[in-house]
Amino acid sequence: MARISLDLAHSYQPHPRQDSDYALLPLEMAFEDGGAYALLGPSGCGKSTMLNIMSGLLVPSHGKVLFDGRDMTRASPQERNIAQVFQFPVVYDTMTVAENLAFPLKNRKVPEQQIRRRVGQIAEMLELSGQLDQRAAGLSADAKQKISLGRGLVRPDVAAVLFDEPLTVIDPRLKWQLRRKLKQIHHELQLTLIYVTHDQVEALTFADQVVVMTRGRALQTGSADALFERPRHVFVGYFIGSPGMNFLPARMEGGRLDVAGHRLQIPAGRALPAGGLQVGVRPEYLALAPAQQPGALPCTVSQVQDIGTCLMLTAKVGEHTLKARLSPATRLPSAGDTVWLQVLGEHTCFYRNEELLA
Numbered sequence: 442m443a444r445i446s447l448d449l450a451h452s453y454q455p456h457p458r459q460d461s462d463y464a465l466l467p468l469e470m471a472f473e474d475g476g477a478y479a480l481l482g483p484s485g486c487g488k489s490t491m492l493n494i495m496s497g498l499l500v501p502s503h504g505k506v507l508f509d510g511r512d513m514t515r516a517s518p519q520e521r522n523i524a525q526v527f528q529f530p531v532v533y534d535t536m537t538v539a540e541n542l543a544f545p546l547k548n549r550k551v552p553e554q555q556i557r558r559r560v561g562q563i564a565e566m567l568e569l570s571g572q573l574d575q576r577a578a579g580l581s582a583d584a585k586q587k588i589s590l591g592r593g594l595v596r597p598d599v600a601a602v603l604f605d606e607p608l609t610v611i612d613p614r615l616k617w618q619l620r621r622k623l624k625q626i627h628h629e630l631q632l633t634l635i636y637v638t639h640d641q642v643e644a645l646t647f648a649d650q651v652v653v654m655t656r657g658r659a660l661q662t663g664s665a666d667a668l669f670e671r672p673r674h675v676f677v678g679y680f681i682g683s684p685g686m687n688f689l690p691a692r693m694e695g696g697r698l699d700v701a702g703h704r705l706q707i708p709a710g711r712a713l714p715a716g717g718l719q720v721g722v723r724p725e726y727l728a729l730a731p732a733q734q735p736g737a738l739p740c741t742v743s744q745v746q747d748i749g750t751c752l753m754l755t756a757k758v759g760e761h762t763l764k765a766r767l768s769p770a771t772r773l774p775s776a777g778d779t780v781w782l783q784v785l786g787e788h789t790c791f792y793r794n795e796e797l798l799a
């Protein structure tokens with residue numbers, strides 16, 4: 442295994458001139474040995490480009506890729522000792538499940554006995570033990586993709602295993618199970634796993650560290666908790682969570698804080714600089730408050746939905762919409778009612794130019 446560090450940028454164009462010409466803007470980051478990472482972001486943000494640069498399928502147009510401090514920028518995937526699992530199954534139909542799983546080990550001339558042991562272990566982890574002697578040809582797409590996952594995980598000596606949206610073809614019911622299984626496999630095998638997805642649930646279930654990306658930028662790398670509690674960029678606040686973070690325009694002037702046109706008391710212990718700000722608060726932390734309570738705003742209810750585990754309240758403060766997750770025990774307001782929502786509190790984040798300030 443290896444610590445993989447990147448200090449690079451990539452453009453598919455020969456003469457990039459502006460930020461939009463880059464699939465990856467200049468970034469510096471490291472993937473620690475044995476970690477479980479996810480690269481998360483919307484389509485086209487640069488996830489596959491970053492993965493392919495790590496695997497050696499793509500040479501970055503600028504900068505370097507280091508494995509344990511060694512420059513591997515131009516090394517092939519074989520030289521890097523990387524295993525990859527793609528969106529669609531890569532299996533040999535004429536081989537049995539066991540032969541497919543053994544293939545990467547046979548290629549490396551691993552002794553037969555060790556191969557049998559490792560194939561047995563991986564098959565058991567992925568619940569393929571009962572199908573080891575079956576030919577891959579007759580298997581379902583789910584089972585074939587499980588074989589691909591197994592082939593990625595079977596070598597104990599790889600620098601890292603890279604997964605590019607590996608659960609796309611998997612049936613939704615099995616998807617949930619496999620996500621958890623991969624997490625468990627990570628704990629058992631202690632391999633470095635890097636997993637590309639645009640699905641936040643997939644990323645947050647699987648990974649210890651999630652890299653949130655947009656438009657060629659890696660905005661924040663953090664645990665599920667850090668990304669939820671302290672998004673360092675408004676995009677992270679908006680992209681993580683369901684629904685995402687609420688944002689309201691604010692302004693500090695002459696030591697006074699104005700949020701969406703209302704004067705509010707600055708929360709204790711927060712020093713805010715003068716000028717324009719954005720206030721970010723998660724729907725989970727917006728609570729109903731008594732009228733005129735410090736830090737609360739009067740809002741007009743647009744909609745209340747009972748979504749089982751909670752009530753989802755949609756309300757307007759001026760032209761701005763807020764979403765609040767309220768406990769099911771809450772007395773139900775009706776559309777058109779005025780309610781006070783506690784916007785400022787210990788979980789509230791303040792942003793300037795989209796970056797977290799406090």
Ligand SMILES: Nc1ncnc2c1ncn2[C@@H]1O[C@H](COP(=O)(O)OP(=O)(O)OP(=O)(O)O)[C@@H](O)[C@H]1O
Nearest residue numbers: 453463464482483484485486487488489490491639
């Ligand atoms: N071979 C290529 N040649 C030119 N441009 C490319 C190439 N591959 C990707 N791009 C562009 O680079 C940007 C990043 O693409 P990339 O595939 O890395 O994003 P992604 O986050 O993996 O998206 P998706 O989830 O849709 O696969 C996009 O604007 C894409 O159009």
